Amino acid sequence: MKPDRVLPLFAAVPPSVERAIERAGNRVATPRPYRVDAAAQALHARLFVADLHADTLLSACDPRVASADGHVDLPRLRAGNVKLQVFSIVTNMPLCVRHARCGEASDLVAALIAAQRWPRATWHSYHARALYQAEKLRTVAADPSAGLVLLRTREALARLLAQPLESRPIGAVLAAEGAQAVGDDVAGVDRLADAGVRLLGLAHFFDNAVAGSAHGRRAGGITSFGWEVLRRARARGMIVDPAHVSPEAIAQYVAGADATPFVVSHTGLRATCDTGRNLSDVQVREIVRAGGVIGIGAWHGALRTPRRASAAGYATRIVRTIQTAVALAEQERPGHGDEHVALGSDFDGWVKVGFDASGWPLLTEALMRAGVAEDAIARIMGGNVCRLLLRGLPGDAAP
Ligand SMILES: [Zn+2]
DSSP states (O other): OOHHHHHHHHHTSOHHHHHHHHHHHSOBSSOSOOOOOHHHHHHHHHSOEEEEEEOGGGSSSOTTSOOSSSSOOHHHHHHTTEEEEEEEEEOOOBSSTTOGGGOTTSBHHHHHHHHTTOOTHHHHOHHHHHHHHHHHHHHHHTOTTTOEEEOOSHHHHHHHHTSOGGGOOEEEEEEEESGGGGOSSTHHHHHHHHTTEEEEESOSSSOOSSBOBTTSSSOOOBOHHHHHHHHHHHHTTOEEEOTTBOHHHHHHHHHHOOSOOBEEEEEOBTTTSOOTTSBOHHHHHHHHHTTOEEEEOOBHHHHOOOTTOOHHHHHHHHHHHHHHHHHHHHHHSTTOGGGGEEEOOOBTSSOOBSSOGGGHHHHHHHHHHTTOOHHHHHIIIIIHHHHHHHHHSOOTTOO
């Protein structure tokens, strides 16, 4: 897409049309409200629910306002008892979302941000797009009536956890989906860290200067610039996220991983849905051996749900994927497999899901029906993310 020639056309798109396009991109199989039995509701209300991945910052909707569109807003997070949401920053996505064959020039994000009238600087720069989305979330968090706290440090999370459950604000963590957000210079890592970004993805739909993508043309490994970015990200207390990266880059990352906490924020498994984007059994075991936490996705492409599956059908499929991940993790760490599995919905990521963010009680109910023990449900639904962030986020005194 030639920004100067084509994007002004998108900038003329009326907001109602932009919203309709977003609605078509972010579908839900069953609209809310979602009902679960009393036992599931009671357990769900006691859980610390955390989701490792939602692309809500790409939407024109104000997340403070309840909406019927998309998958996430703050009222829906509260209805779903979500206590911590990772908001990911998307800087490039191909117009043909399923695969990157149509090339980096066909940039859905560019079209969206022009239609949403983002500043011109964001039209030409992935880094500027990232900083702009970080600012969007900071603006929401700065509104005292929003009930959202941007978590930059482990102490901030500890303070949040010390508040009574009923009156606790939602904790938000910022993530960059793909290190093209860094720009051409390692100093971009510092600017992202200063803006509040705490999770750093290596690649998204395209190979970039840091790492190959699972969807990429070359799908190579981590570059020398990539290792430089990784060192800087770790020095700034960022948690690395190799979701979306090529098999070669995952293998290299895992082989070089020290004890630093990391996540694969949103994924499916080849064992239950065999696509190149999902993790193989061997990859799951390698990630677990290196201490990683794997966020299981809630979207169709990660689960291969039947075409007409309902919200409950999606929940059943997510549980099956979770149980498969736990069983694979058990092979590496007997007795501790459920410590490596979490939720990574991909809500608002231009995907079809079974339920929106208010529907997480359905998953608690489905886990109970599958016979998963209460303490394991608590770990999977958010306890593992909480523990990882308490270790992985920088301290108040960090640079
Ligand atoms: Zn993604």
